[in-house]
Amino acid sequence: MKRLFAVLAVLVVLAIAAVLGGYAYWQQRLAAPIVVEEPTLYQVPAGAGFHQVVRDLASQGVLKDVWAYQLLARIDPEQVPQLRVGEYRLMPGMSGLDVIALLGSNNVVTYSLTVPEGWTFRQMRTLLDTAPKLEHRTTGMSDEAIMTLLGREGAHPEGWFFPDTYRYHLGMSDVDILRQSLQRMERILEEVWAERDEDLTIESPYEALIMASLIERETGAPEERREIAGVFKRRMERGMRLQTDPTVIYGMGERYEGRITRADLREATPYNTYVIDGMPPTPIAMPGRASLEAAVNPQPGETLYFVSRGDGTHHFSRTLREHNNAVNRYIRNR
Incomplete structure (x- = not known):
């Protein structure tokens, strides 16, 4: 009887040792580095499941020992995340467990x-x-x-x-x-409109969007945006047409080839502010925040005209005579 108990004890010890050894080997395989020599993109397609992705990675030679990951899904499913569609960057030195965690994270490329x-x-x-x-x-x-x-x-x-x-x-x-x-x-x-001046000529957020688009297309110089807005405001208050070239260009559409003729300025389109009163019916471009802010906070002053200097900035004038002189200086002479 004692001999039988001794044999059983040895068998139990061997079984425990085998289980512990098997568990250690399983963990070792999960922690083994993946087989990539440089950063590699891997794509999780829509609808792909865990076992499908593991087999795919194994077929590409990235993972080995597919059984280890299949066993993981059975024994410890909490370590198997919900995979997310997208591309992921696999790095040398990552373990298989690192890869599994990555494919369930937000760290997509x-x-x-x-x-x-x-x-x-x-x-x-x-x-x-x-x-x-x-x-x-x-x-x-x-x-x-x-x-x-x-x-x-x-x-x-x-x-x-x-x-x-x-x-x-x-x-x-x-x-x-x-x-x-x-x-x-x-x-x-909405944020910009809430901070608008009280005495605006424009009456709605959409009109502010239209005005901002005109400002955006007229200048790329940040310091000029509010002054251009002021010119447009004063012209509208006096019943003057805006006469801004970008609206003519927008109205021409794909016919525009880099220059505007006198005939283009006279053409009656819904956007030609040399012909129509007030602003065009819609914006003519996508304005940035600075132009939106300028549209609702125009700079006070007396200028009613401006002309491009040819360097991205404009010359502003109070009178038509001064403006015509500026046109001769910056446009006709050039």
Whole structure:
């Protein structure tokens, strides 16, 4: 009997040792470095499950011992996160457990695109259509259909998208970028309108958006924005037409080839402020925050005219005679 107990004790010890050894080996395999020699991108596709991804990584030679990860899912499922669609950067020295944790994190590889201030919605759409790794859902759609998709049915898209740098990752679409941009413009316009001067000529946030687009297209010099806004305000108060070239260009559309003729200035389009009274019916570009702030806080003064100096700045005049002299100096002589 004693001999039997001794044999059983030895067997129990051996079994425990085998279990502990097996557990240690299993943990060792999970902690073993993955097989990559340089940073490597791995994509988790939509709908992929844990076992599918493990097998895929093994087929690519990144992971070994698939059984270790299958066992992990059975014994300790809490260590198996919900995988997220996207691209991930696998680094040399990472363990298999590190990879599993990474694929369930927010640390996806991101890309960026920049929408410059003063761009039109058409230019923004071209940028989105060519952005890599972005799902192109709006390609071929009309502007009206896009605005309906964004929940702004009937709204003209021009001006409603805030120019900025936007980051995205695989799995996102152009609709996601457009929605972010639209919501940002709406939020900033609301903030700016709340800080407006009391004696404005414009009467609504949308008119401020239109005015800001004119300012944005007229100058890239930050120090001039409020003065240009002041000129526009005073001209409107006196019943003078705005006579701003960017509106003529916008009204010409794709016909514009780099120069404006006298015939273009006389052409009756809804946007030609040499012909129409007041502002155009919609914005003509996407204004930045500085132009929005200038539109609702125009600089006081007496100037009614301005002309480009050719270096990105303008000469401002109080009288038509002074303005004509400036035109002769900066435009006709050049």
